[in-house]
Amino acid sequence: MKIFLDTASLTEIQEASALGVVDGITTNPSLLAREAGDPETILREICRLIDGPISAEVVATDAPGMIEEGRHWASLHPNIVVKCPCTLEGLKATRALSSEGHRVNMTLIFSPTQALLAAKAGARFVSPFVGRLDDIATPGMELVRDILQIFDNYDFDCEVLAASLRHPMHVVEAAKMGAHIGTMPYAVFNGLLKHPLTDIGLKKFLDDWEKARKEMATKAAR
Ligand code: E4P
Numbered sequence: 001m002k003i004f005l006d007t008a009s010l011t012e013i014q015e016a017s018a019l020g021v022v023d024g025i026t027t028n029p030s031l032l033a034r035e036a037g038d039p040e041t042i043l044r045e046i047c048r049l050i051d052g053p054i055s056a057e058v059v060a061t062d063a064p065g066m067i068e069e070g071r072h073w074a075s076l077h078p079n080i081v082v083k084c085p086c087t088l089e090g091l092k093a094t095r096a097l098s099s100e101g102h103r104v105n106m107t108l109i110f111s112p113t114q115a116l117l118a119a120k121a122g123a124r125f126v127s128p129f130v131g132r133l134d135d136i137a138t139p140g141m142e143l144v145r146d147i148l149q150i151f152d153n154y155d156f157d158c159e160v161l162a163a164s165l166r167h168p169m170h171v172v173e174a175a176k177m178g179a180h181i182g183t184m185p186y187a188v189f190n191g192l193l194k195h196p197l198t199d200i201g202l203k204k205f206l207d208d209w210e211k212a213r214k215e216m217a218t219k220a221a222r
Contacts, residue, residue, distance in 0.1 A: 001175040004183035008032045012186040017049045024052035026183040047077040055105045057083035066093035074102045083107045086114045098122030112146040119156040131164035
């Protein structure tokens with residue numbers, strides 16, 4: 001499974017990029033609004049840090065506006081993927097932008113039928129929002145499973161990008177069911193590596209090593 005970070009924070013992206021395991025970035029208007037500075041400059045900088053798909057979302061709600069914004073985002077860097085919301089206008093914009101050769105990530109997907117229409121409209125990524133469904137007592141992971149099953153039956157050139165992943169178990173479940181991509185906040189990404197037994201085990205190895213060295217040094221000094 002490809003790992004994307006769901007953030008517009010250059011500090012977080014810089015730290016994570018050094019590990020070489022981050023395959024792309026998803027941003028959204030809320031995430032960009034949290035950062036100081038011009039969104040265009042931030043997106044350009046993200047593209048410099050990570051060599052992979054970088055989602056930039058349109059904020060227009062009508063198809064002509066989305067298409068114009070999408071073209072503009074796409075002109076910033078070849079790695080930019082235009083994010084369009086899964087509305088009627090978003091679907092029109094997705095068809096138009098994908099016909100022009102721009103990659104579209106159709107976002108705010110909450111049903112398998114939305115994902116099916118997005119793929120048919122030419123979206124290269126669909127983003128089912130797992131956590132937001134869980135928030136309303138609806139099992140978000142089942143949506144990911146349904147979309148994967150549907151896409152398996154056909155030949156869509158469209159990846160399932162499990163989004164709104166809120167904790168490491170979401171990541172485990174998405175990977176187990178074969179989601180192509182999982183996008184997550186930096187805190188969740190960090191949680192993928194940490195394990196208390198690793199820390200305890202490492203401490204014991206180092207303590208034993210140090211103790212043995214001291215004993216050898218004492219023997220040699222006699
Ligand atoms: C994905 O593209 C979205 O930006 C994101 O995953 C939304 O996550 P949230 O529901 O935790 O805000």
